[in-house]
Amino acid sequence: MLDDMLPDRRLLLVHAHPDDESSQSAATMARYLAEGAQVTLVTCTLGELGEILVPDWAHYSPRELGEHRQAEIAEAMAIVGVTDHVFLGGAGRYHDSGMVTTPDGRAGVPDDMPANAFWRADLLEAADHLVEVIRTRRPQVAVTYDPHGNYGHPDHIQAHRVLMYAVQLAATPSHRPDLGAPWQVQRVLWNTHNTSRWAEAYAIARERGLQLWEEADHDHGDDSAGRMFGPDPDQIVAVVELQPYLDICRRALFTHRSQVNAEDPFWQFFSIMQELPGSGEAYLLGAGQPFPAGDGPATDLFEGLTPDGR
Numbered sequence: 386m387l388d389d390m391l392p393d394r395r396l397l398l399v400h401a402h403p404d405d406e407s408s409q410s411a412a413t414m415a416r417y418l419a420e421g422a423q424v425t426l427v428t429c430t431l432g433e434l435g436e437i438l439v440p441d442w443a444h445y446s447p448r449e450l451g452e453h454r455q456a457e458i459a460e461a462m463a464i465v466g467v468t469d470h471v472f473l474g475g476a477g478r479y480h481d482s483g484m485v486t487t488p489d490g491r492a493g494v495p496d497d498m499p500a501n502a503f504w505r506a507d508l509l510e511a512a513d514h515l516v517e518v519i520r521t522r523r524p525q526v527a528v529t530y531d532p533h534g535n536y537g538h539p540d541h542i543q544a545h546r547v548l549m550y551a552v553q554l555a556a557t558p559s560h561r562p563d564l565g566a567p568w569q570v571q572r573v574l575w576n577t578h579n580t581s582r583w584a585e586a587y588a589i590a591r592e593r594g595l596q597l598w599e600e601a602d603h604d605h606g607d608d609s610a611g612r613m614f615g616p617d618p619d620q621i622v623a624v625v626e627l628q629p630y631l632d633i634c635r636r637a638l639f640t641h642r643s644q645v646n647a648e649d650p651f652w653q654f655f656s657i658m659q660e661l662p663g664s665g666e667a668y669l670l671g672a673g674q675p676f677p678a679g680d681g682p683a684t685d686l687f688e689g690l691t692p693d694g695r
């Protein structure tokens with residue numbers, strides 16, 4: 386039986402673009418791999434419309450950038466140790482939708498996007514690709530973004546929708562039995578900003594003179610920066626500590642060279658945040674079983690769950 390061959394603890398992560406997994410989930414993936422869990426990463430697009438930070442690559446077409454970013458994420462996942470990585474529906478099925486910045490400084494949906502942009506995906510078709518992944522991998526815990534895509538990128542919002550829908554469909558016996566036996570994910574977590582660490586890092590970065598969100602600050606005062614600090618800390622149900630995996634996290638992140646420049650003030654701020662004592666990847670409870678009551682956020686995403694999902 387396939388069941389007997391699966392590790393006891395199984396984790397699924399759904400991210401929108403190559404690099405999101407390394408900036409938001411690298412410590413989580415590295416930790417659970419180190420502990421012998423099964424870790425499956427699904428990336429929804431190739432990130433063809435990401436802003437290219439390396440001048441030598443500025444001429445890349447979206448198609449070329451997508452190919453380049455597949456190589457970047459392959460290298461990053463080799464560093465983290467992830468061997469089960471799939472693109473939703475196969476590489477190139479869904480195109481990066483792109484993002485615009487609205488006049489009030491928020492992320493918005495572009496007017497024009499390719500016909501196969503992820504934002505325009507048929508939700509059932511996209512979810513069914515994930516239903517197959519869920520039914521074959523049988524994760525107890527699934528991770529994606531919150532309903533706002535954490536900061537509003539259309540592809541992050543869509544990744545959230547697709548996972549939330551797929552979790553329902555995967556557990557429904559009458560739905561597409563050809564995609565595998567039904568499976569109930571026990572807990573859905575939404576990755577989020579680690580609010581208090583974000584605020585601490587922001588203060589340190591400002592002290593060091595880093596120019597952060599300069600334009601937004603100028604237009605809207607500190608409120609616009611504050612908006613990015615994350616959820617009410619009381620809502621954070623789990624934090625996976627970064628410190629033991631800091632080196633892996635940084636190496637994986639900087640493998641995404643087309644997107645991540647260590648000299649950029651944002652990534653300098655990000656490094657400051659990662660290095661803070663007690664820093665970690667934070668989660669909200671999206672659906673399913675809450676964590677057992679305890680003091681502060683849980684430290685294990687599987688706490689209180691059973692391996693067989695019943």
Ligand SMILES: [Zn+2]
Nearest residue numbers: 401402405538
């Ligand atoms: Zn992204």
